Amino acid sequence: MLAFSHMRDLLASAHGRDGEASDRVINIWHKGTGRHIAGPLQLHTARITAMAFSPDDQWLLAGSADGEVVVCDVQGAVSRIDVFRILDLPNPPASVRN
DSSP: OEEEOTTSOEEEEOOOSTTOGGGGEEEEEETTTOOEEEEEEEOOSSOEEEEEEOTTSSEEEEEETTSEEEEEETTTTOOEEEEEEOOOOSSOOGGGOO
8 A cells, every 4th residue: 555645755655465464554755765754653453445645745644444544743753643433334345344
């Protein structure tokens, strides 16, 4: 799983095969220099299924298979800022079904 920032200078990665612990961990890289910005960030207990940067590239949102969405501050210490949970999806997409 990869997500590019809108300015295309940052890259967030969550990788691993289905069910491995590494697919619950995020790393953030500077694309131009290859410098490791942050991570490994253990933000989820379930497999990460989606990631996106905010339009101003200040925040990274990461969603997991259990319906949890975590918001992180990219420019600061990259910590867990807030958590949302998607409940009772009538027809959840296959990517978020357990």
